[in-house]
Amino acid sequence: MRRPVNGYHQSTEIRRSYEILPFQGVWTWLTGKELPERKPLWKNSSTEMVMWSLSWVALGVALTTLSVMHVQNTVGQIFCWLAGALFSVSGARYIVATIIHHGVHGHLYKSQKVNKALCEVLSTLFIVQPYESYRQFHVYEHHGREFSTFEDKDLAAIYQLGFTPGKSKSALYARLLLTLISPKFHLVFLYGRVKSNLIGVPFYRLMMTLVWFATLGVLGYFAGPLGTLLILLMPFIVLYQMASLMHLLTEHVWLVRKEGESVRDSHINNCLARFCGSMCPPDFSVKHWGHWSQWAAMHLFVHLPCRMLFVQGSLVCHDWHHRHGSVRQWYDYARLRELHAQKLATQERYDYIDIWGVHNALDYVLSTLSEAPAIRLEQLTYRLN
DSSP states (O other): OOOOOSHHHHHHHHHHGGGGSSOHHHHHHHHOOOOTTOOOSSOOOHHHHHHHHHHHHHHHHHHHHHHHHTOOSHHHHHHHHHHHHHHHHHHHHHIIIIIIHHHHTTOSOSOHHHHHHHHHHHHHHTTOOOHHHHHIIIIIIITTTTTTSTTOHHHHHHHHTTOOTTSOHHHHHHHHHHHHTOHHHHHHHHHHHHHHHHSSOOHHHHHHHHHHHHHHHHHHHHHHHHHIIIIIIIIIIIIHHHHHHHHHHHHBOOOOOOTTOOHHHHHHHHBOEEEOOOOOOSOOOGGGHHHHHHHHHHIIIIIHHHHHHTSOGGGGGHHHHHHSTTOSOGGGHHHHHHHHHHHHHHTTOOOOOEEESHHHHHHHHHHHHHHSOOOOOOOOOOOOO
16 A cells, blocks of 8 residues: 655655756646745736636647547547547646635635636536535535535545445455446436536526537537547546546545544545655666656656646645635645645644655555445435536
């Protein structure tokens, strides 16, 4: 089992190894961990993050459309489509799991009417849970006393999908693979997304949804069956839902809260930092060239895609959000978490769980579940978004 790194200093040592490279802002974004003394080139804002996420979706759609409609070379088509799908899924997940998420917390803008209006528009476009129902579930239940109980709809989703304590780690990995490619999983997930936009919603939201569905129908007609599949269905349904599951599964440890364990302690014990990166070689001498090649391959083919697909924005250190859910400067997550982590380390009270590599976070979660005693499971109410 890939254990977390040993405390603040070892975790910071990994991040400091990147100081051998230029462009520290890039490495802060990629890893999700800040250098305590680094001064950013500019101050971020919610508006900037919204625009970045929308631009990624626009770029993704442009590239997948280019691949289907214009590129003639087969290799070029595949490369263009893969790049486009990466940006489409990444942008969509950023909008849903970061922008809308912080919107229901009321942290995008000072005006809650603006937060709600933006979330309603974006959740309609990406066919996910509307503002009010998501806010009720996430802010008042998942961040409240229901966290890490059977009433927590995220935990319920994990268990209902078969990721339950007491199973062997190999069985859990097999379950993950089968779920990711399961038509039933994707159809049930999509059904829930569509239903949440049509049933029990205000009239204005129903009209927004119907107009958007009609628009998608027109776009699908002009794109044709192949274009609809490759530009809309694969990125925004199948790959999106795969990424959603991978994020959800690695977000927390997913053990039911122990008797006598406080809600606050449960948040601390069950939340993970999923930093994307690994220790850099000490120098550029010839003897380390092989190490640098492995390092570059891992960052290009593992850490970068994981950062874009599974832990966008502040999700990389979602553990800080569960401790400081009322802080409005969510876009400054890396610096604020580092300041708090440094403070805890100075006081010898460091209790964050730092894991470098989303693949290691997955292994940690599944190992923890497999080592826990089996539980009796009944039908649970859950949701996927």
